Amino acid sequence: MDQIGIQHDNFRTAALDELAVALGHKGILTAPGDCVRYASDQSGLHGAAPLAVLRPASTEEVSGLLAICHRHRIGVVPQGGRTGLSGGACAPAGTVVLSTERMTGVIEIDEDAMTLTAWAGTPLETVQEAARTAGLDYPVDIGARGTATIGGTIATNAGGIRVLQHGMTRANVLGLEAVLADGSVISRLGKTVKDNSGFDLKQVFIGSEGVLGVVTRAVLQLRRYVTQSALALFAMPDHDAALKCLVAARQRFGSRITAFEGMWPDYWDFVCHETSLASAPLEGRHGFYLLIEIEAEAAGSEAELEEFFAELFEQELVEDGVLAKSLSEAQALWKVREAVGEVDGDFGHHINFDIGVSPSALGRFCTAADARLAQLPEAGAALKVGHVGDGNVHLLVAHDGSAAAEERIEAVIYALLEEWDGAVTAEHGIGRIKARWISHSRSAEELAMMRGLKAQLDPLGILNPGAVLQAAQDSREGRWRYRANPARELP
Ligand SMILES: Cc1cc2nc3c(=O)[nH]c(=O)nc-3n(C[C@H](O)[C@H](O)[C@H](O)COP(=O)(O)OP(=O)(O)OC[C@H]3O[C@@H](n4cnc5c(N)ncnc54)[C@H](O)[C@@H]3O)c2cc1C
Structure with a gap:
């Protein structure tokens, strides 16, 4: 230090x-x-x-x-x-x-x-x-x-x-x-x-x-x-579809949406298939995964999410989904999202970016970040997971552990972020690690x-x-x- x-x-x-x-x-x-x-x-x-x-x-x-x-x-x-x-x-x-x-x-x-x-x-x-x-x-x-x-x-x-x-x-x-x-x-x-x-x-x-x-x-x-909630996991082709789901969910449930969390396939594959951090609640590979939780005013809110799924399926916005029918099923779904807190041991040296951009630009920003990282020999695998309803992604980028690699990757991602008028940190704060950026x-x-x-x-x-x-x-x-x-x- x-x-x-x-x-x-x-x-x-x-x-x-x-x-x-x-x-x-x-x-x-x-x-x-x-x-x-x-x-x-x-x-x-x-x-x-x-x-x-x-x-x-x-x-x-x-x-x-x-x-x-x-x-x-x-x-x-x-x-x-x-x-x-x-x-x-x-x-x-x-x-x-x-x-x-x-x-x-x-x-x-x-x-x-x-x-x-x-x-x-x-x-x-x-x-x-x-x-x-x-x-x-x-x-x-x-x-x-x-x-x-x-x-x-x-x-x-x-x-x-x-x-x-x-x-x-x-x-x-x-x-x-x-x-x-x-x-x-x-x-x-x-x-x-x-x-x-x-x-x-x-x-x-x-x-x-x-x-x-x-x-x-x-x-x-x-x-x-509010003691009751209903939770579902939807799989869809891409982040664009997730954004359309967010708009539809806001219209349907308004302020009853308590969580709207997204996982990119790189993250899903890592926690569900490449490691045993979580079990995959859905089969097949999809372009994006969304956890959506709503406040349950009364019994039957699961049915509301089921109807919502059917509507989105009809519009070809979602490809598959699973509804939590019990507390343990809900915990299993949350486990996939929360496994991000446990990747450290399996993922090795990495930078954990906590980036904020406009929610409408998040998908395009992540695609641009992947493209820039692909050109960097210092950058290894990247995992993306986050609070997509708030435009906040946790982007984890693996590297060889050297200060030079860290410096280069940070410089590239933060320069890109500046182009997108984003926030160097959406929630964790600047602290000492990000003060220079x-x-x-x-x-x-x-x-x-x-x-x-x-x-x-x-x-x-x-x-x-x-x-x-x-x-x-x-x-x-x-x-x-x-x-x-x-x-x-x-x-
Ligand atoms: C598993 C895990 C999950 C997390 N999830 C999230 C998340 O979802 N969202 C999120 O925003 N953060 C998250 N965090 C980050 C962290 O928990 C938060 O930043 C939290 O607010 C820090 O609280 P603390 O009491 O531990 O503060 P500390 O770590 O002790 O301090 C954090 C900062 O606040 C200052 N500070 C502490 N107390 C005071 C005080 N009384 N007066 C003035 N300054 C003070 C310190 O100087 C420091 O700059 C997570 C962390 C972990 C480990």
């Missing part, structure tokens, strides 16, 4: 002593053996063992510790469950980690307002379960739900399979409390749905990956808990505005240095300087 952190000799013992006094012995870890497990997230990037792990238990403690770190110019990496896939929670050398693991728990459920207030370190699944006991639901849902925290999902604006129905995290947060780099607390934990009194400042922190402030508490908008998605003017915001909220640049906007520390001043042109100035 790049050595962009504040170096050891700048980390004064006095600062450590101050932090220990402020947090008490439960609130700070300094033994290298304890700190090393906080070095990295699940991105595969290797962070350094932090100088200390700060474990505050309240907003006041977060405020106090940030004020100390600010005074001593110590880089602070906020961490939730460390399930991030972009290296945003990886610690650069010489920084401290601020873990929210002691700031957990549901503070309140307001059934009338349909809101839930929770501490940032609360696991997503705990929030979902608490909401369900009140007959309500928090619709943000991702595979890492057991470990990912509310603070982490807010900081990354997490997406997942229900974005089509309820939007990303930012559409499901009503109130937020965050602490700035100097310890100032920005707290707006109201439940007001309509509030046009000035800028919506909470949105500045949502998706900012810990570089603008530390999220401490949040008020989440709950939805009605951000200019392929954002203009110079947008980047200048981001840097301006960063400079205003965190003038010394101590919060999550090097994430999102690349940074290097000025050794004389101890101030983090942000790079003007991330694509060309590599660290």
Whole structure:
């Protein structure tokens, strides 16, 4: 990992002593053996063992510790469950980690307002379960739900399979409390749905990956808990047919569509035939596979999907299909889609792109990406799977494990993405891994505005240095300087 952190000799013992006094012995870890497990997230990037792990238990403690770190110019990496896939929670050398693991728990459920207030370190699944006991639901849902925290999902604006129905995290947060780099607390934990009194400042922190402030508490908008759903897998000639199915499904089911997930044949063959990660629920080979799930208002929704299939079959949009008739059949269908989380061991070295383009352009973009990759000797097999209803594809490209191959493949795919006006990351965030590629998605003017915001909220640049906007520390001043042109100035 790049050595962009504040170096050891700048980390004064006095600062450590101050932090220990402020947090008490439960609130700070300094033994290298304890700190090393906080070095990295699940991105595969290797962070350094932090100088200390700060474990505050309240907003006041977060405020106090940030004020100390600010005074001593110590880089602070906020961490939730460390399930991030972009290296945003990886610690650069010489920084401290601020873990929210002691700031957990549901503070309140307001059934009338349909809101839930929770501490940032609360696991997503705990929030979902608490909401369900009140007959309500928090619709943000991702595979890492057991470990990912509310603070982490807010900081990354997490997406997942229900974005089509309820939007990303930012559409499901009503109130937020965050602490700035100097310890100032920005707290707006109201439940007001309509509030046009000035800028919506909470949105500045949502998706900012810990570089603008530390999220401490949040008020989440709950939805009605629907316990029943119907699920089908359709096979079709190509992505174009899947797009037509999406239009037809929207007309027929409206906001009852809870998932619309696509798999290209390269991915299907790999998980169902080349490995034993999943069993193929359909025979034969098709050009595209679609998992469609709808909310079941009452018994009989399976019949609705069956009718839908018959209609599409008539129009020659689908070639085959299977309907889940039981929970275990539904699990078997989901298994094929979710096997993407387990391909690592079998697929070898690869880059996991998390690309966003217009849903209407996704199929054509993937065809263009395949064509560019075919011309690259560095690129091996490519697998494509994703949230096709949202225009989000996870493109996995195998390579020989060398940095040169990785660099070349990334350069080609991100250059193509720029031509298609797409997003370098649709949901996992920029973190540290993609910071050098951000200019392929954002203009110079947008980047200048981001840097301006960063400079205003965190003038010394101590919060999550090097994430999102690349940074290097000025050794004389101890101030983090942000790079003007991330694509060309590599660290
Ligand atoms: C199996 C698996 C499936 C996944 N599926 C999805 C998916 O479908 N959709 C999706 O969007 N993501 C997905 N992810 C990625 C990951 O789970 C999300 O990014 C998640 O939101 C990270 O939460 P976390 O608590 O683990 O955050 P961390 O990994 O600890 O941190 C992530 C980022 O948020 C910052 N951060 C953490 N807490 C705070 C805080 N309190 N205040 C300020 N900044 C903070 C960190 O500095 C870092 O930049 C998946 C990951 C795994 C391992």
